[in-house]
């Protein structure tokens with residue numbers, strides 16, 4: 366392992382990954398990797414998570430093709446130095462911000478969107494001109510093997526390496542020195558990553574999870590309520606069966622609207638996914654026995670079980686859990702204190718929807734707050750009185766594919782961000798460059814000090830030297 370990383374460092378030192386042509390070739394290679402292995406990717410995603418081809422293309426392959434093509438089309442603009450405005454005091458001078466690669470970076474990815482969460486940060490890292498080690502999740506073993514076998518056939522294997530394995534391999538990787546660590550995973554392992562990174566003062570981006578609430582306020586017309594229920598049902602259960610960091614974890618709704626919402630959600634579950642456990646369709650399975658037991662355990666608490674208003678059945682052999690709705694489970698039960706990361710949806714009722722702000726603020730900062738509302742004042746309150754990585758109004762999940770929006774957490778849901786240009790920035794160092802000339806030279810900055818010089822310096826900070834000279838000459842600053 367150490368040998369491979371030393372090799373990457375040599376490659377980076379040689380300057381090969383800095384060339385824009387190299388970056389573009391690697392991005393094209395990512396596109397070819399997806400296009401030429403479409404059927405294999407469907408197969409490995411089905412093996413690991415039971416995803417069907419449409420879900421696989423929409424949530425994984427399509428996302429990567431979009432990201433890589435976007436990076437290719439913007440790369441020349443991103444790498445160009447940006448002119449910086451300088452104070453006139455330095456005239457004549459030139460300032461610029463020059464993005465440069467950080468070096469050799471380590472990317473940890475998670476298993477729930479195993480293709481997207483590995484290749485999307487990789488696109489950012491190679492766009493920015495870095496050498497990369499990708500450590501995919503061992504919990505999606507077919508996808509991990511696919512990367513180990515296929516990435517060396519497409520990408521420059523002197524600059525991009527895949528290292529498979531579990532926590533033990535992760536721990537060994539964390540002992541080494543990196544120029545950046547990009548981690549997608551749980552807050553528990555995120556803490557280990559940050560502790561290890563601190564030893565070498567390595568910068569980290571942590572893409573973590575948590576409980577994402579959806580506040581449901583807009584019941585102004587039946588047609589809008591139907592859209593809300595459709596979007597929530599599709600987003601909660603249609604993407605990896607709720608095993609998504611940005612999935613709606615629980616709903617907050619006024620008491621008087623709960624039954625309407627529940628009925629509409631049930632209808633949509635039946636329409637999208639089928640009537641009962643036996644004939645469920647388009648639903649991914651739970652990733653493994655451990656996570657199946659973890660989610661089932663949340664349901665088994667008798668106080669929680671008695672709050673089930675829809676679903677609740679499980680098929681242990683196939684690792685499938687029916688889309689399940691719960692009404693007002695106890696707030697101190699694990700289903701309301703831990704991230705669910707599965708197909709269970711608690712609905713918490715409030716007397717007044719405005720109470721949702723205090724409810725959210727009494728818990729760790731979420732990755733996303735969803736809010737269905739048309740009330741402009743309430744929207745402003747949500748934006749100004751809560752904190753989260755993202756706020757999405759009147760939809761769920763779709764923010765993930767908007768390249769112009771940064772994707773990342775706040776507080777316990779992580780820090781740093783990526784997607785689109787933000788990915789390039791995340792893997793770049795913005796070097797400040799200042800070019801000065803030798804003339805003109807103004808003495809007051811240098812000792813020996815006297816009152817006149819002190820006054821001059823104060824005025825210079827207020828107007829800058831050039832303005833000051835103009836002032837002294839009785840002219841107006843341009």
Ligand code: NAD
Nearest residue numbers: 474475476501502531532535536550551554572573574610
């Ligand atoms: P995890 O933290 O168990 O694993 C993430 C990665 O860390 C894997 O590659 C794993 O092999 C590695 N790892 C595990 N233990 C390690 C250790 N002791 N030392 C070093 N490396 C170790 O998380 P997970 O089960 O893959 O994912 C679930 C969590 O990730 C959830 O909390 C979810 O919300 C979060 N998540 C966040 C995002 C996001 O974009 N913010 C996306 C997906 C998942």
